[in-house]
Amino acid sequence: MKFICLLFTALFCLPTYAAQLTLELGDTRRSWQTADLLNHPATQEVRIVDDVSYKRDMTYRAIPVATLLEGLSPEDHVQAVALDGFAAELNVAPLLNQHGAKAWLAIEDPEQPWPPLGKGKPSAGPFYLVWTDPQAGHISPEQWPFQVARFKRQQPVAERFPAMRPDPSLAADAPANQGFVVFQKHCLACHRLNGAGDAQFGPDLNIPYNPTEYFGKAFLTRYIRDPQSLRQWPQARMPGFSSEVLTEAELAQLIEYLQHMATRKVVTPERQP
Incomplete structure (x- = not known):
């Protein structure tokens, strides 16, 4: 009986696997693991009022997107590419803002996974672009991509x-x-x-x-x-x-x-x- 309980635990109670975020910013390419981002000195707890995807207030561990895009200029352009291939086109200027509407990359902790987005749906993780004070920058829902896997610098549309x-x-x-x-x-x-x-x-x-x-x-x-x-x-x-x-x-x-x-x-x- 004890063996069966241990086997059940091993099969069904393992934490969610950590994920990887890839940054392709022109000549440079870097990958971040979930743990690295959660432990980054710039990562902090951020409260998002009326979250676009969850339709309620949410609290995340998040890192300023500007920290990840270091080296890019406001004139640059990036895609935030999701696991399912969704590609949000983003001008870099708003992502670098330190005042007003500010972009954050929320990081899903495998030990404390986020709720699903709906019945039969996954969560917004492993990484989710969220904003504090979005009204100040007229930020649209399309600028809140979830399940992000990669940021890629691109030429303008x-x-x-x-x-x-x-x-x-x-x-x-x-x-x-x-x-x-x-x-x-x-x-x-x-x-x-x-x-x-x-x-x-x-x-x-x-x-x-x-x-x-x-x-x-x-x-x-x-x-x-x-x-x-x-x-x-x-x-x-x-x-x-x-x-x-x-x-x-x-x-x-x-x-x-x-x-x-x-x-x-x-x-x-x-x-x-």
């Missing part, structure tokens, strides 16, 4: 994916160009456009059809605000974008960008009719 760019003859402050910035912040983590991008979750927003071609503006606005108000199904993954997350002006700019890109479809040989 417009350079990596020229097929996404608006007409270069447009003025820099044209609504379509402003909408392109909004698209990068709120849409690019889940959607491609003209076949360009790294996202694997949502449909391409221009090929074969742009949503402005099959939605009237009023219904497209409603869909972006509350997708389930137009299309309901249990596996729906697109979140709604409230006016606190996406202002009325930003939403109008995003639609201007989509309307503009509907005139700039990229047709590759495999897409020829």
Whole structure:
């Protein structure tokens, strides 16, 4: 009987395995183990009010993201790549902030695992990008990637994916160009456009059809605000974008960008009719 109890303990009561975070910051590559980050002198206890993923206040052991991105400049750009391939596009400038909205990498302790994100779902670990005072920096939910495994320095989106760019003859402050910035912040983590991008979750927003071609503006606005108000199904993954997350002006700019890109479809040989 004692042997059976010991065997049960060995099989079912082991702590969660520690994880590894990889940093690919241009010429340098470094890996951090969970224990190393938990014991880092910059790591501290951080309280997050109204956590985006858990929908309640949470407390984490976390390290300032700026500490991990040492050597990068505010003009740089990184991807936070999750275990499932989700890739959040992040400008480095907000990640380096020491005042106002401040980015932290929460570290899941294998001895004290976080709760699951939902029934049958894993936790937000092993690493989760969270923010204190996010309202000060107008931080969107897409800037809270969870299950992070890697930070990778990248070229800016417009350079990596020229097929996404608006007409270069447009003025820099044209609504379509402003909408392109909004698209990068709120849409690019889940959607491609003209076949360009790294996202694997949502449909391409221009090929074969742009949503402005099959939605009237009023219904497209409603869909972006509350997708389930137009299309309901249990596996729906697109979140709604409230006016606190996406202002009325930003939403109008995003639609201007989509309307503009509907005139700039990229047709590759495999897409020829």
